[in-house]
Amino acid sequence: MIKDSANKQSKLAINGGKPVCTTKWLAWPTFDNAERKQLLGVLESGEWWYGGKVRQFEAKFAAFQTARFGVSCTNGTAAIEMGLRGLGVLPGDEVIVPPYTFIATAAAVVTVGAIPIFADILPGTLCIDPDDVERKLTPRTKAIIPVHVGGYVADMDRLNKIARKHKLRVLEDAAHSWGTQWQGWGTGTLGRCGTFSFQVTKNITAGEGGILVTNDEALADLCRSYSHCGRRKGSAWYDHDYLGSNLRMTEFQAAVLLAQLGRLEKQTLKRQASAQILDRELQDVPGIRLLTPEPRMNRRSYHMYIFRIEEQTLGVSRDRFLEALVAEGVPASKGWYQPLYGNGVFRNANQGPANGISAPFFGRGVDYTKVHCPVCEQVCRDAVWIPQNVLLADKNTIRLVAQAIQKVVARAGQLH
Numbered sequence: 001m002i003k004d005s006a007n008k009q010s011k012l013a014i015n016g017g018k019p020v021c022t023t024k025w026l027a028w029p030t031f032d033n034a035e036r037k038q039l040l041g042v043l044e045s046g047e048w049w050y051g052g053k054v055r056q057f058e059a060k061f062a063a064f065q066t067a068r069f070g071v072s073c074t075n076g077t078a079a080i081e082m083g084l085r086g087l088g089v090l091p092g093d094e095v096i097v098p099p100y101t102f103i104a105t106a107a108a109v110v111t112v113g114a115i116p117i118f119a120d121i122l123p124g125t126l127c128i129d130p131d132d133v134e135r136k137l138t139p140r141t142k143a144i145i146p147v148h149v150g151g152y153v154a155d156m157d158r159l160n161k162i163a164r165k166h167k168l169r170v171l172e173d174a175a176h177s178w179g180t181q182w183q184g185w186g187t188g189t190l191g192r193c194g195t196f197s198f199q200v201t202k203n204i205t206a207g208e209g210g211i212l213v214t215n216d217e218a219l220a221d222l223c224r225s226y227s228h229c230g231r232r233k234g235s236a237w238y239d240h241d242y243l244g245s246n247l248r249m250t251e252f253q254a255a256v257l258l259a260q261l262g263r264l265e266k267q268t269l270k271r272q273a274s275a276q277i278l279d280r281e282l283q284d285v286p287g288i289r290l291l292t293p294e295p296r297m298n299r300r301s302y303h304m305y306i307f308r309i310e311e312q313t314l315g316v317s318r319d320r321f322l323e324a325l326v327a328e329g330v331p332a333s334k335g336w337y338q339p340l341y342g343n344g345v346f347r348n349a350n351q352g353p354a355n356g357i358s359a360p361f362f363g364r365g366v367d368y369t370k371v372h373c374p375v376c377e378q379v380c381r382d383a384v385w386i387p388q389n390v391l392l393a394d395k396n397t398i399r400l401v402a403q404a405i406q407k408v409v410a411r412a413g414q415l416h
C-alpha cells in the first residue's frame, strides 16, 4: 500500500513540486568535546607515535567486535593486505572475492601477488554467493574474502563450511560492519580474521585508519610484524626477521577513534531503528525490493541502507528514479555502479598496472573481459544507497524519507 496522502496533490520536486524533505542532514564526520579533549591530550603529552592511545583503541575495538586481538594500521586497504600476508597468501594463489565491493578488496589481492577470482553475489543480500564460490574453486584457491556489504553479513555458516572442506582461509572484509553481530559474534571473528576501515565516510572515522581483528594470537603477531617493519614480538629494534612495511596508526588517529568509539554503540542502534522504520514503510511498495531479512544477524551496522528498484514495474531507470529522489531532498546515490571486473585495472590486466595477473582458471592468462556475474551486474544497475548519516535523523524525518520514496514510486509515470 502506498501511503502518499501527505503529497497526494503535489508534483514531483524534479518537475517543480515541493520537496518532501527539507532537512539539513547531519554533517559527516561529526565530533564534539570528546575528540577535542583526546586530541589535545595527545598533542600535549608529546607521545605522538604508536603509544598508549593506539594500544587502548586496539583493545577496545577488538572487544567491541568480540575479538581477542586488534592490529591497527593506516587504512582498510592496508588491513586487507596485512591479513592476506598473515594468512600466507602467496604469489600465484587464487583468492575468491565478490565483484560488488570497493576496489580495495580485489586490489589488495593483486598487491600480494595473488589472483582475484570473482564469484557472484546473492540478489537478496548483495553478499557473495556460496554456491558460486564452490563453482570457482580450483586447486590453487587459497582464500575467500566475503564482504559484509553495508554491514549485512555474508552467509558465514556456508562459507566456513566450504573453507573447512577445502582448507581455505577466510578473511572478512568488514570495512562496513563495525558493531555488526552474527549469532552474537562480531564480524571479524567469524572467519580467521576481519578488516575494518576508518576512512572519512565510515560510521567511525579518523579521516583514515584501519584495523584487523582476530582470535588467533599467532596471526595477530604476524600481522603486527608486517605492519611494524617486519619486527618480531620481543625482537631487538633493528632486527627485521620478516619482510614488512610501515603501516602504523598515529596516536592522533587513535585518539579520535577512541572518542568516536564512545558513541558508536548508540549510533548503531539508532541507525538500526531507522532502517526498521524504512523496512516497514517500504515493504509493500510495488517496484521496491528490500534485502532479505536475516535472523542470524542480530545486529547490523548500516553503513548505508540499500534497496533495489524494479525498473520494469516502475517504467523508469534507476538513474532517473535517483534524480527524482534527490530532488525530494534525500541524498541517495547509486553506489557501486559497475562490478569490479568492469574497471580498467582488470579489463586491461595484460597491459595495465595489474600486468602479470594470470590464472589457470582463465586458461593462459587472465581475461577479465570474459568474467560475468549476472546478479552483480543487475544490482549495479538497480541498487539505491541511502548513506548512514541520514539514518541518524529523528523518527519523523525517517518517515519523510520513506514518503519521498513512496512519492517517486507513485509518480514514476511523470519521469519521462
Ligand SMILES: Cc1ncc(COP(=O)(O)O)c(C=O)c1O
Residues within 6 Å of the ligand: 075, 076, 077, 078, 101, 102, 104, 105, 147, 173, 175, 176, 196, 197, 198, 199, 208, 209, 210
Ligand atoms: C568494502 C570495502 N573494503 C575496503 C575498503 C578500503 O578501506 P580504506 O578506504 O580505509 O582503505 C573500503 C573503503 O571504502 C570498502 O568500502
